[in-house]
Amino acid sequence: MEDQNPTDTAGSAPPGVGRFAPSTTGEAHPGTLLAALLCWLDARKNGDRVLLRLENLDPDRSTPAFEDAMQQDLAWLGLDWDEVTRQSDNQSDYEEALDRLAEAGQLYPCSCSRAEIRASGVRTPDGGYRYDNRCRDRALPPGGWRASEEPLRARLLEGTFTAVDLGGDDLTQDPTASFGDPIVRRRDGAIAYQLACVVDDAMSGVTRIVRGRDIMSNTASQVAIQTSLGFVTPEYRHHMLLLERQGEKLAKLHGSVGATALREVYSAAELCGVLVFAAGMVERLEPMTPTERLDGFSWDRVSHKDRLAHWAGRVLEVSGDQGQ
Numbered sequence: 001m002e003d004q005n006p007t008d009t010a011g012s013a014p015p016g017v018g019r020f021a022p023s024t025t026g027e028a029h030p031g032t033l034l035a036a037l038l039c040w041l042d043a044r045k046n047g048d049r050v051l052l053r054l055e056n057l058d059p060d061r062s063t064p065a066f067e068d069a070m071q072q073d074l075a076w077l078g079l080d081w082d083e084v085t086r087q088s089d090n091q092s093d094y095e096e097a098l099d100r101l102a103e104a105g106q107l108y109p110c111s112c113s114r115a116e117i118r119a120s121g122v123r124t125p126d127g128g129y130r131y132d133n134r135c136r137d138r139a140l141p142p143g144g145w146r147a148s149e150e151p152l153r154a155r156l157l158e159g160t161f162t163a164v165d166l167g168g169d170d171l172t173q174d175p176t177a178s179f180g181d182p183i184v185r186r187r188d189g190a191i192a193y194q195l196a197c198v199v200d201d202a203m204s205g206v207t208r209i210v211r212g213r214d215i216m217s218n219t220a221s222q223v224a225i226q227t228s229l230g231f232v233t234p235e236y237r238h239h240m241l242l243l244e245r246q247g248e249k250l251a252k253l254h255g256s257v258g259a260t261a262l263r264e265v266y267s268a269a270e271l272c273g274v275l276v277f278a279a280g281m282v283e284r285l286e287p288m289t290p291t292e293r294l295d296g297f298s299w300d301r302v303s304h305k306d307r308l309a310h311w312a313g314r315v316l317e318v319s320g321d322q323g324q
């Protein structure tokens with residue numbers, strides 16, 4: 001870490017940069033708020049800068065109203081940011097990255113349907129189906145990638161990629177074998193998640209990515225894209241999730257309750273206390289602000305296991321460790 005660098009005699013190593021990057025396709029839910037809190041605590045504890053990046057590239061589902069609500073709900077909880085960015089402002093960065101991938105021969109059109117991909121029958125680590133890279137030899141149209149009316153995929157470098165996970169999780173994976181080449185530009189021209197995320201992190205100088213464990217299996221694909229584009233790979237930490245029972249299965253605690261309903265029954269300090277308790281950081285429920293939590297914050301005290309939660313109408317119930 002920069003602040004422990006013994007060669008920095010001036011004592012003025014630049015701070016690290018963290019980021020919280022929610023998609024603005026819906027209301028914040030308890031999992032969103034907990035992820036934001038953990039990211040903020042991590043950065044503030046380190047003396048790092050921390051950015052809020054509103055991921056608003058999905059033209060079908062992202063709305064300005066959700067962007068506003070996300071900012072207001074995070075501010076209400078007591079979280080502040082050194083900078084707020086919107087992916088929709090970064091289009092020229094994405095286009096430059098696509099130009100570079102095209103120049104390197106790493107961009108190709110692919111109209112394979114979901115059904116065709118599913119027919120391969122090979123599952124991905126996140127429960128989808130692997131794309132078998134079958135269109136890799138297809139050329140871009142004469143006008144280049146901008147003229148493509150098909151989705152575009154990035155041809156990832158072959159082999160194993162990994163990165164440092166500060167929580168000790170193993171990020172090693174061969175993404176071309178586990179997932180296949182990712183879509184980087186959709187048919188409608190929207191930039192896809194993997195590319196946007198990598199480009200934004202690099203442009204913002206992000207040094208540390210704190211995010212939920214559900215995205216962990218994407219990391220190697222992102223490192224492969226970073227490598228192709230000559231970007232430095234940040235450090236990662238993947239944290240526990242709030243899960244709820246859905247029939248026989250456990251799923252991310254999603255649509256069951258949003259920030260509007262939570263704010264009707266909890267004060268900000270009460271809800272922060274519930275989140276801190278849910279993450280296993282304290283033994284009992286007690287209202288506290290994020291700033292009050294900062295002093296005692298340590299990842300050693302955050303549960304490494306996912307936790308079960310349930311919205312019971314007027315209260316967010318949290319039970320014990322769930323296992324992984």
Ligand SMILES: [Zn+2]
Nearest residue numbers: 110111112135
């Ligand atoms: Zn294809």
